[in-house]
Amino acid sequence: MSYLVIGLIIFLGAHSLRIVAGDWRDAQLARLGEMRWKGVFSLVSALGLALIIWGYGLAHVDSPVLWLAPRGIRHLAALLTLPAFILLVAAFVPGSHIQAKVGHPMVAGVKLWALAHLLANGSLADATLFGAFLVWAVASFVSLRRRDRIAGRTYPVRGWASDALVLGIGLVSWLGFAFYGHAWLIGVKPFG
Structure with a gap:
């Protein structure tokens, strides 16, 4: 279950930056530029999604x-x-x-x-x-x-x-x- 939870935190956390840290997100976007920001965001999202899929597969087997x-x-x-x-x-x-x-x-x-x-x-x-x-x-x-x-x-x-x-x-x-x-x-x- 831990991989699922970590994946959810990474994936949904990345997709929640505008909600919880909009100013920080805007500052990073300005600092990195749009293309680099999108690249980093995509890599983080892909990592989170991979952990969600893997973690769900592991957790679902014996989940109560x-x-x-x-x-x-x-x-x-x-x-x-x-x-x-x-x-x-x-x-x-x-x-x-x-x-x-x-x-x-x-x-x-x-x-x-x-x-x-x-x-x-x-x-x-x-x-x-x-x-x-x-x-x-x-x-x-x-x-x-x-x-x-x-x-x-x-x-x-x-x-x-x-x-x-x-x-x-x-x-x-x-x-x-x-x-x-x-x-x-x-x-x-x-x-x-």
């Missing part, structure tokens, strides 16, 4: 069960990941009504993903992993939206074609991952 999810909850959780996929795509397709309304769709998608997985998985390792991501996503979303309000930032809408693209790519990606990718990558069939 805290709760057992009822059978139907697993299907509900799998369905909750559909809007999470759509929100993830909305973060990369500019000009959608979804992005304009949500503001930070990737973080909102992480909230849904983490919540869905918390509902369906009740081991200590699951609660640690998905609970940490849920807490981070809630705090990050609140911080980002507050920063947007203070700055008066809005997100432009280009038209319904962007929304159609977001919904189409999100749905196809979710179908592929839910019915094939999740079992191949994670070893669990969400609808199996």
Whole structure:
């Protein structure tokens, strides 16, 4: 469990710098320059993610069960990941009504993903992993939206074609991952 926790601290800590140490982050960005800062940030994030994956794999094997999810909850959780996929795509397709309304769709998608997985998985390792991501996503979303309000930032809408693209790519990606990718990558069939 220690590798999982260390990975979460590194990964989510790096992604929380704007929330807890915005001035320090800005000073480092100015000192290093954008490219070097992004390089260091990427390396730290990759290290944290690798430790999360490895640590979760080790911890999940003999993790105590805290709760057992009822059978139907697993299907509900799998369905909750559909809007999470759509929100993830909305973060990369500019000009959608979804992005304009949500503001930070990737973080909102992480909230849904983490919540869905918390509902369906009740081991200590699951609660640690998905609970940490849920807490981070809630705090990050609140911080980002507050920063947007203070700055008066809005997100432009280009038209319904962007929304159609977001919904189409999100749905196809979710179908592929839910019915094939999740079992191949994670070893669990969400609808199996």
